[in-house]
Amino acid sequence: MQNDQLTFAQIGCGYWGPNLLRNFSSLKNCRVKYLVDSSAERRHFVETNFPATRAVADLAVVLADAEVNAVIIATPAESHFALALAVLQAGKHVFVEKPLATKVSEVDILAAEAAQRGLVVMTGHTFLYNSAVRYVKAMIERGDLGDVRYIYSQRLNLGRIRSDIDALWNFAPHDISIIQYWLGDPEPASVVRLGMDFIQPGIDDVVFLNIKYPNKVMANIHVSWLDPQKTRKMVVVGSQKMVIYDDAADDKIAIYDKGIDRKAVLGQNMDYDKQGMPTFAYRAGDVLLPQINFVEPLRTEAQHFAECIRTGAPCITGIDHARKVVSILEQAGR
Numbered sequence: 001m002q003n004d005q006l007t008f009a010q011i012g013c014g015y016w017g018p019n020l021l022r023n024f025s026s027l028k029n030c031r032v033k034y035l036v037d038s039s040a041e042r043r044h045f046v047e048t049n050f051p052a053t054r055a056v057a058d059l060a061v062v063l064a065d066a067e068v069n070a071v072i073i074a075t076p077a078e079s080h081f082a083l084a085l086a087v088l089q090a091g092k093h094v095f096v097e098k099p100l101a102t103k104v105s106e107v108d109i110l111a112a113e114a115a116q117r118g119l120v121v122m123t124g125h126t127f128l129y130n131s132a133v134r135y136v137k138a139m140i141e142r143g144d145l146g147d148v149r150y151i152y153s154q155r156l157n158l159g160r161i162r163s164d165i166d167a168l169w170n171f172a173p174h175d176i177s178i179i180q181y182w183l184g185d186p187e188p189a190s191v192v193r194l195g196m197d198f199i200q201p202g203i204d205d206v207v208f209l210n211i212k213y214p215n216k217v218m219a220n221i222h223v224s225w226l227d228p229q230k231t232r233k234m235v236v237v238g239s240q241k242m243v244i245y246d247d248a249a250d251d252k253i254a255i256y257d258k259g260i261d262r263k264a265v266l267g268q269n270m271d272y273d274k275q276g277m278p279t280f281a282y283r284a285g286d287v288l289l290p291q292i293n294f295v296e297p298l299r300t301e302a303q304h305f306a307e308c309i310r311t312g313a314p315c316i317t318g319i320d321h322a323r324k325v326v327s328i329l330e331q332a333g334r
């Protein structure tokens with residue numbers, strides 16, 4: 001099964017879809033036979049730019065074709081659940097762009113359907129296939145940072161405003177997915193959202209999401225499409241070291257050997273001085289900018305989906321991970 005030919009179809013080719021179509025089309029022993037889009041203009045785009053792929057308006061054509069092994073869904077979030085369920089019920093594996101669905105109850109229905117039929121469900125949490133994100137994960141796992149104390153992220157920009165979902169549901173699946181991955185997918189102790197709508201009533205343009213985890217770990221996610229600067233930054237503060245991951249910078253990772261320790265007092269069993277004011281030792285060592293070997297994350301992601309289908313390997317961004325992301329978004333509310 002390792003090198004078996006795989007035939008894909010894709011639903012949706014708007015802003016993001018062409019990136020998926022390009023990557024899935026270029027995988028070894030794979031082809032994308034169909035592209036389904038309700039827009040005639042987008043079908044024309046695919047016919048012009050991806051001549052090996054047939055653009056159709058009707059999903060039924062794809063679902064009825066026994067040659068199609070798997071379907072990639074790159075439509076707006078609200079449509080993911082119904083489309084993914086139809087694909088699974090047709091006996092095909094499914095790759096769904098983030099978020100997998102808009103409710104945990106929908107994720108559970110997809111999970112049951114996939115388990116019953118032995119099919120792969122993967123979500124496009126792209127950043128877990130990003131070399132820089134994986135580098136930070138390896139550092140955390142090795143204990144290089146000490147205990148992770150808090151993480152904050154800023155995913156900001158001006159524009160590409162959506163009307164179907166707010167800035168939290170649009171951007172934060174990335175940050176939540178990365179933070180959950182770094183921390184080992186824990187269950188949050190609390191999720192608190194603070195957001196505001198300025199441009200369209202009821203659709204927040206800016207949101208601050210605060211997540212508290214057990215064992216005194218905190219995360220804050222700031223997302224906005226109403227910001228003067230494009231920012232894609234995450235900061236991890238550990239008890240030993242601190243890391244800045246800046247996806248927009250040339251040096252994506254900067255490791256700071258910085259921290260503050262409570263000073264022990266000699267002559268008192270090396271214990272902290274209980275009398276008087278505590279004293280602190282500040283560490284401000286070197287800054288390391290490690291070389292990251294960058295591979296396009298979408299390519300790694302597409303390869304992983306094909307590998308999971310061929311070998312039955314567990315999916316890094318499978319149902320369990322995607323469910324946690326949807327659960328946190330659901331707890332945050334809209």
Ligand SMILES: NC(=O)c1ccc[n+]([C@@H]2O[C@H](COP(=O)([O-])OP(=O)(O)OC[C@H]3O[C@@H](n4cnc5c(N)ncnc54)[C@H](O)[C@@H]3O)[C@@H](O)[C@H]2O)c1
Nearest residue numbers: 012013014015016017037038039042074075077097098126
């Ligand atoms: N991984 C990432 O970094 C990333 C980045 C951007 C978008 N996305 C995700 O990609 C998905 C698509 O986002 P987008 O910005 O490309 O949206 P979009 O609105 O630009 O494009 C969606 C396309 O799907 C088509 N479509 C919608 N419903 C359909 C249906 N039921 N059947 C057939 N065609 C249908 C539309 O005509 C359109 O061409 C979203 O889930 C989004 O979260 C992921």
